[in-house]
Amino acid sequence: MAVMTYREALNLALREEMKRDDRVFVIGEEVGLYEGAYKVTQGLLKEFGPRRIVDTPIAESGFTGVGIGAAMTGLRPVVEMMTFNFALLALDQIVNSAAKMNYMSGGQFNVPIVIRGPGGPAHQLAAQHSQSMEVYFYHVPGLKVVRPSTPMDAKGLLKSAIRDDNPVIFIESETLYNIKGEVPEDPDFVIPLGQAAVRREGADVTVVAYMGMMYRAMEAAEELEKDGISVEIVDPRTLMPMDTETILASVRKTHRVVVVEAGAGFAGMGSEIAAEIQEAAFDDLDAPVERVTGVPAPMPYARNLEKAKTPSKERIVEAIRRVCYQDGNGSH
């Protein structure tokens, strides 16, 4: 194990997979000479050369299409979106080509592509650059969607994504690139897609959260521990396919659930998880599933308003107290 940043873990995953398989290449804006807008591809041009680290014009639809075509002919492209908000320009390529090619060609072509880059709220990146883009993709059959919360997950899941024969949407976070954590240096270390992680064991309530919200839930859990509320935190890690079993096992233990997500709540990840829980574990619920979500409004630039839009530790604490009937609003 080595301690490294999330950014370094991603870089290591790319380097290991490029060494392991010469069909793997990276394509995107400023991935080569500039070494990546967030330095995830640092050193790769020097190590692997311009044939495998390909700088492109500012043309997301174009270079995503190039990637999809390369994947169809047998290569394994990693397409970098400078931020995932720019994937909107490539949405037709991703949704109509990458996701559907295997189906529409009757299985003749698969598209082993990874489209990766940072998404979700960051620090004052404003309305167009702070969106939780995963919701656009996990609804599309044919795409896998990953949101890795830790450096170890960043490495293990990116390697699995590259080795996967399906298109994988891999959304990182500007706010997490500098966090540090233990990462196995073993080049064979991978984390399979579709496996949730229990980040914190607890007995009274299950909080489902990923990325920045997972860390915020951790802070809430620590605060509540002082009051005797024991919080379990489940990080889905892969949103599609979702590891429902791990979530349900936790619900059957704690009987109460709070889902936290940075994006707007309507038809969000929390809605889906709440639906799955009530379908499969209705009799185990002692309280309604609560969602703590972003406000359904464009992300403001102003720091105070940005904070107000995004779920805070306080709102998570309140929701947990409510489902535990310890908010003083029962009839006790």
Next chain:
Amino acid sequence: MAVTKVVMPKLSEQMEMGKIIKWLKQEGDRIQSGDILAEVETDKADVEMEAFGSGVLRKILVPAGSQAPVGTLIGVIAEPSEDISQLGGPDMAPQTPQAAQPAKPSEPTQPAKPSAPATAGAGATEMANRPAAVPPMPRREDHAARTPSPAAGPEAPPASTRTAPGTPARPSAPAAPMPAAASLEGGRVKASPLARKIAAQSGVDLKLLQGSGPGGRVVRRDVEAASAGGGGGARPAVMPAVAPGVEFEDRPLTPMRAAIAKRMPLSKAPVPHFYVTSEIAMDRAWSLREELNALEGQPKISVNDFVIRACAVALLHHSGVNASFQGESIRVFHRAHVGIAVALDDGLITPVLRDAHAKGLAQIAVEARDLAERARHRKLRAPEMSGATFSISNLGMLDVTEFSAIINPPEGAILAVGSVRTVPVVTEDGLGVGRRMMLTLSCDHRVMDGAMGARFLQDVKRLLEEPLRLLV
């Protein structure tokens, strides 16, 4: 041979009108009791109508294709020599006023009128839905009170709903103690799914709990507290106070007999019965009972108390048997109110042991004996005679090997209990002596099927053959 009036049967609690699809017998045909007379169409199903008297079908009053209200005289069976001229047309006068509203308990049931079984007007049919000696109980209302109709609307959303950030969701109501009924909305207890599950498993009656959740919602901790503190939470349902004079002992006996005579065919003909029988090895229950009864200061426990307890426990796991046919739906009860048939000199009455699933053997023994005593002395109160979800009829004390009972509508099943007999049994070592008891379950086929009845009976058998299960 008396005159048998053929009336439009009430085939479901909701049924008000029935349509004759066709008569299978014509005027002048000779009828044996049990013959199929006609096919009747209700809102949901077509049902064969059975004759419950013998003679000649003298008169058809409602032709095929026509509708008639429940209870209407639609035909007459009598011997050719009988005078049937006094029977009027389809809309017989006595049907309406007394029948529509429960007679006052203190009044005898029209003893002066010529409405003895043979000649009672169509109105007697309505009365016959219940034993005449029993104050007519608003059975339907009783059930309706327990479960709201779908029209009553969905539950109000929980008080604490999500709100905008920065505005902590707090119900405006202060955190004042709620009355026990706070969680009852339109008769439905507000409880979390988990609380319901635990309550069902531990026999706690949710209706008796005061919920500590938002809006009085009963949550897990409430059930667990009741279960731990309240002696298994098995607090009996509180009987509503009964106004003096509602007892029924002043009633003449003849109408009771008449009512049973009317009511039973009205069960047997429209309710398609089937029967499931099982032999129970009672050796262990017998010795356990002897041990229990040897304990000083404990109530004496009868074999029937074991059967009641076993049925009550099994009913919770076989809610399909604890159910009532409602015409367009099946009402499944989550509590086991067990009717216990008590033989009287001149008839039979079925007091109800409420929430039997939540009561231990000793409590069942005390309550069952009390109910039977008071039934014999006509001291039962009105609410103790209605609302059973399942019944038990035991002829064991009369040396009966086995028999089948007739379902008491709207219940879905009844268990007939025979004697515990000492019989030769084949054991591993050869021939031995064992105690055996026959149980026969009569089931309403509209509610359940053979396998459901059999599985229930299998559970009852297991509970009686491994009787320690009844103590835990």
